[in-house]
Amino acid sequence: MSPCWGIFEQKLRMVLRKHLTRLLKEEKGLLLLHMIGRLTKALSEPVEALLDAASDDTWPAIRELLRRETKYAISGFSSALSAFNLDEADVDKMLIKLEEYARSVVESKAREEAGRVLIRMKDR
Numbered sequence: 001m002s003p004c005w006g007i008f009e010q011k012l013r014m015v016l017r018k019h020l021t022r023l024l025k026e027e028k029g030l031l032l033l034h035m036i037g038r039l040t041k042a043l044s045e046p047v048e049a050l051l052d053a054a055s056d057d058t059w060p061a062i063r064e065l066l067r068r069e070t071k072y073a074i075s076g077f078s079s080a081l082s083a084f085n086l087d088e089a090d091v092d093k094m095l096i097k098l099e100e101y102a103r104s105v106v107e108s109k110a111r112e113e114a115g116r117v118l119i120r121m122k123d124r
Contacts, residue, residue: 024084032094035077036101042069043105051113062106070102 046065050058074095081091 028081028084028086028094031077031080032098035073035098038076039069039073039098039102040105042073043102044109047106047109048113051109066102066106070099073098073102 043066047062050061050065077095077098078091081094
């Protein structure tokens with residue numbers, strides 16, 4: 001094989017490696033966005049309904065909902081990520097990001113409801 005082919009082969013491998021890395025990053029990002037969307041849908045309306053109902057067991061019910069939906073999302077996300085052969089540190093970071101997002105959905109709904117309560121109190 002001539003030296004030109006060796007250089008061509010090296011460049012081709014480098015280009016392919018970069019392309020595959022970019023595709024992998026895009027796929028992980030899309031998967032994370034999909035799971036975030038599912039978590040938002042699974043948490044937003046039920047949390048809002050629980051806060052509107054406002055009973056003694058509202059917060060325990062919200063915590064249970066958060067735990068259950070987060071566990072479900074993490075389970076699905078973990079199994080989907082296993083196809084990517086990622087190192088454990090990357091997987092753990094993404095799972096933590098998903099957990100934090102789920103918590104932030106509940107926090108934002110609680111803030112919204114607190115704002116509505118405050119408005120109602122001012123109107124009285």
